[in-house]
Amino acid sequence: MYVDFLGSSRCTRIPRHMALCYDIGYSEMRIPNLLEHESMAEVIQQSTSWLPLLARECHPDARIFLCSLFAPVCLDRFIYPCRSLCEAVRDSCAPIMACYGYPWPEILKCENFPIDHGMCISPITNGTSSSRRMPRASCRDCELEEASTAKEILDTFCANDFTAKVRITKKNLTSPVLSDFDMDAKLEILKHGPLAKADIFPMLQQWLELDATCVQNIMRGTRSGTYVISGNIQDDKVVVNNAYAWQKRNKNLQHAVRKWKHHKCRS
Structure with a gap:
């Protein structure tokens, strides 16, 4: 499902209106990307649908994981997310997606990604750290109450x-x-x-x-x-x-x- 070689991919600047990955820490990405999106218009359209999930702050590494696929860094080879990164993000974010009726997509199946090694992107956040606990899944958005008697x-x-x-x-x-x-x-x-x-x-x-x-x-x-x-x-x-x-x-x-x-x- 994923491309394993650079082939006809080219480097291009990450546009400012690609909100998911603009200012992620590098300025150029490869296209087609690791999700096989052929044009920047397609990349932006598909990536925008993930912004509400990021707003739920389901995992601090979610943006890094998604951008490694939507906007892979422009190097001499593709750098995949490690399987452990995918699993960490999936385990925290999938329950929140399920609240809104969306399953974890097959295209992001963690078994597709390499077991951790030096040439893949591993988790940055330590999930066991007491100072960076993962958010719980909540299917009910709490809100500030309006006027009541x-x-x-x-x-x-x-x-x-x-x-x-x-x-x-x-x-x-x-x-x-x-x-x-x-x-x-x-x-x-x-x-x-x-x-x-x-x-x-x-x-x-x-x-x-x-x-x-x-x-x-x-x-x-x-x-x-x-x-x-x-x-x-x-x-x-x-x-x-x-x-x-x-x-x-x-x-x-x-x-x-x-x-x-x-x-x-x-x-």
């Missing part, structure tokens, strides 16, 4: 395992793949449910690392903000289901938070 907010608190008021700051403003977030240690725990209060902060820190897309959806492009978030505990991980921006104009949210201490949930 105090009663509806209280019902939300009742329906979830925990509720906390947190301040989140975005640290990395330039990374094209990953964003790093900080959470103020002085969080206010309204409900801790089955968790010990001391466990809430480290589990929310883990959530910041594992579900960057959810955090970005909540923050809506702002650099920092205070939020009241509610969620459940699944497989020893936090899943945020609801989030409200803590703002002076949101009187219903402030009223619900004040009333929560004396509120009785309906069984």
